[in-house]
Amino acid sequence: MIPLSWYLALAGGLFCLGVYGVLARRNAVAILMGIELMLNAVNINLVAFWRYVTPAQIAGQAFAIMVFAVAASEAAVGLALIISVYRRRTTVVAEEIDLLKW
Amino acid sequence: MEPLKLIFLLAGAVTLLSALMVVTTRKLVHAALWLVLTLAGVSVLFVLLNAAFLAIVQVVIYIGAIAILIIFAVMLTRGSMDDTGPQTNRRWWLAGLIAVGLFAGILLLVVSEPAASAGVPAEAPGDSLRQLGLALVSVDGYVLPFELASVLLLAALIGAIFVARPPDAASEGGEE
Numbered sequence: 385m386i387p388l389s390w391y392l393a394l395a396g397g398l399f400c401l402g403v404y405g406v407l408a409r410r411n412a413v414a415i416l417m418g419i420e421l422m423l424n425a426v427n428i429n430l431v432a433f434w435r436y437v438t439p440a441q442i443a444g445q446a447f448a449i450m451v452f453a454v455a456a457s458e459a460a461v462g463l464a465l466i467i468s469v470y471r472r473r474t475t476v477v478a479e480e481i482d483l484l485k486w
Numbered sequence: 487m488e489p490l491k492l493i494f495l496l497a498g499a500v501t502l503l504s505a506l507m508v509v510t511t512r513k514l515v516h517a518a519l520w521l522v523l524t525l526a527g528v529s530v531l532f533v534l535l536n537a538a539f540l541a542i543v544q545v546v547i548y549i550g551a552i553a554i555l556i557i558f559a560v561m562l563t564r565g566s567m568d569d570t571g572p573q574t575n576r577r578w579w580l581a582g583l584i585a586v587g588l589f590a591g592i593l594l595l596v597v598s599e600p601a602a603s604a605g606v607p608a609e610a611p612g613d614s615l616r617q618l619g620l621a622l623v624s625v626d627g628y629v630l631p632f633e634l635a636s637v638l639l640l641a642a643l644i645g646a647i648f649v650a651r652p653p654d655a656a657s658e659g660g661e662e
Binding site: 386391393396401403408434447452455456460466476 | 491544547597627646649651
């Protein structure tokens, strides 16, 4: 069988790629894609721990479903904000959206 | 090598490579399509973990809804950012350093934890889907987080409609 550490290492790699995407990308939509990658890494971890550590309880899968709902909410609100900003300022570059900077 | 390990390695390699393409491709539409491949790889991993229901949910919600939403947003905001311009900010090397350092830290933790290398998983419960359904609606289980997630999703969707209104319609609504 596949060791648990393989899943953890894979999820760690996926999470770090998401972190790089969020920190380095200039386009706001690309930053949201990085957040989706990180949420997916968390879901892999939740399901892997459910399968390997507590298969009798269902908590890991139940919380993975919560993460799905939160991810859908985050994508809807984030993309609505980006489209709204694009309508008013015709830009999606994160560093040019500085409305809240003194 | 066992076939399961081979499938895991293949799915993991596809997932990580396409995730790398998501964060490095210049064209945003291509990045969104690579994101779809990443999400499909994650759903294969869910199947390997005996969570078939979550694999279906992954395909329906992530690939069917969120990825399509992202592709729509990319196409609605095209032209503002040329595909030829720089796609990363000035301190992208610092971001890369942070990501690599974080990965090294996680790997160190995973390797140093003896429980993580325990290979043989406990026996899978017989009917995990039925168990999951009962847990999501029973008072002893997760009915409160489940309802909270539903209300959060509803509020987020109504808020998204409100935020994404055209600016003119907003001022008209305010006048009357």
